[in-house]
Amino acid sequence: MKILLIKMSSMGDIFHTFPAISDIKRNFLDAQIDWVVEDGFKEIVDWHPAIHKVIPIHLRRWVKQRNKKSWQEFKSWRSELRTENYDYIIDAQGLLKSALVAKCASGRSIDGYDKDSVREPISHWFYKRSHNIDKNQHAVERTRQLLGKVLGYTPVKKLNFGINQNFTHVQKDTHKLIFIIGTSWITKLWSTSEWQTLTKIAVDEGYSVEIMWGSLEERAIADQIIAFCPQATRPDQRLSITTIAEKLVGAAGVVGLDTGFSHLAGALETPTIALYGATSPIKVGLIGEHTQNLQLNTPLDCMPCHKRHCKWLPENSTSTPQCMSGIKANEVWQALQQKIFGEYTH
Structure with missing residues (x-):
């Protein structure tokens, strides 16, 4: 059975898809799973042992440039994609762009979310079969259920991200912590x-x-x-995703923000605390017994706003919104210690 999965970005969304890939392999040992993903995330998808072939795409660059060279590159990419004929083509992203990419492939049918289950309802018109999946669930479970409905199985309760075996060479340092201080939105910063x-x-x-x-x-x-605490360190240069993953695996615990590397730490089963304010962890937060999503004890009326700019701050302000500044270091530390000590008492 040949399956083509479309899930091109982002980093966190890719990690959220790994349990569904593990589900497929558990139910169909002979499944050949190919995955279309943005070129920058190819390294991550390669980690999952159930993936037969990673098919990188440069869609972001092509759309941005919109020139003859990009068009020629796209046509060449599409021709190469169509050399394979798939039993199932599954758009697990549910966007117009991912549906259009799914249409580029050759196969019996295209499956995806129905119009009531997807962020961009227009995408369902490109599918031969669409499936109703409850939107009020975590993204991990939504993807697992979609693939289960397409292929005719019910996912088991226990999550398996399936990537830990790539890092068995890393030794755990029980006195090492990793802090992930960056994220894509100013409103997500602590x-x-x-x-x-x-x-x-x-x-x-x-x-x-x-x-x-x-x-x-x-x-x-x-x-x-x-400068405040000279005993702390940072890498001298930007690190590869794989190198960061090795550091996350080797750490006793991680504190991070709403960003892909926090999701990676959780997927690698390192005790991880992720801080949320402008965004909600209910549907896209860290998931699993090794993780905890931390917010203000008493949420503000405007939470979650899902905005890149806080309406209560001046335009172009780099100040931390109250939804994040209200989270205090002492409570983060207590939550992290509970996760770490819980890890070592199991």
């Missing part, structure tokens, strides 16, 4: 002063702290934390 306080608490408790960064702005924040 106060630098709280990161400083949390780092000081961790160091005073005998832990070493390494701060991950991915941009010059994030590196500057890391340097502010280190």
Whole structure:
């Protein structure tokens, strides 16, 4: 049985799809699963042992450039894709762009979410079969149920992200913590002063702290934390996704924001606390017994706004919104310790 999965981005969405891939392999040992994904995430998809072939696509670049060269590259990519004939083509992303990519493939049919289950309802017109999946569920379960309905099985309760075996060579350091301070939206950032306080608490408790960064702005924040607590460290250069994964596996615990690397830490079953404010963890938060999504104890009326800019702050402000600054380092530390100690008492 040949299956083509369309789920092109983002990093967190890709990790959310891994349990569904494990489900397929549990039910169909001979399944050949190919996956269309944005080129920048090819490295991640390769981690799952059930994937037969990763098919990278440069859709973001092609759409941005919109020139003759991009069109020629797309046509060449489409021709290569059509050399394979699939029993099932599944659009697990549910967007117009992913539905159009699914139409590029050759196969018996295209499956996806129905118009009441999807973020962009127009996408369902491109499917031969569409499936009703409750929208009020976590993204992991929605994807698992979609693939289960398409292929005719019921997912088991226990999650299996299926990627830990790639990192069995990494030794756990029970006194090492990783802090993930960056994210794509300003409204998702936590106060630098709280990161400083949390780092000081961790160091005073005998832990070493390494701060991950991915941009010059994030590196500057890391340097502010280190200036406050010189025992903390950061990588000198940007690291590959695989190298960061190895650090996450080797850590005793992780604190992060609403970002793909926090989801990665959770998928790797490292005790992880993720902080949420402008976005809601109910449908796209970390999932699994090793994780906890932390918010204000008393949510604000405007939470979650799902906005890149806080309406209560001046335009272009880089200040931390109250929904995030109200989360205090002491409660984050307590939650992290509960997860870490719970991990070692199992």
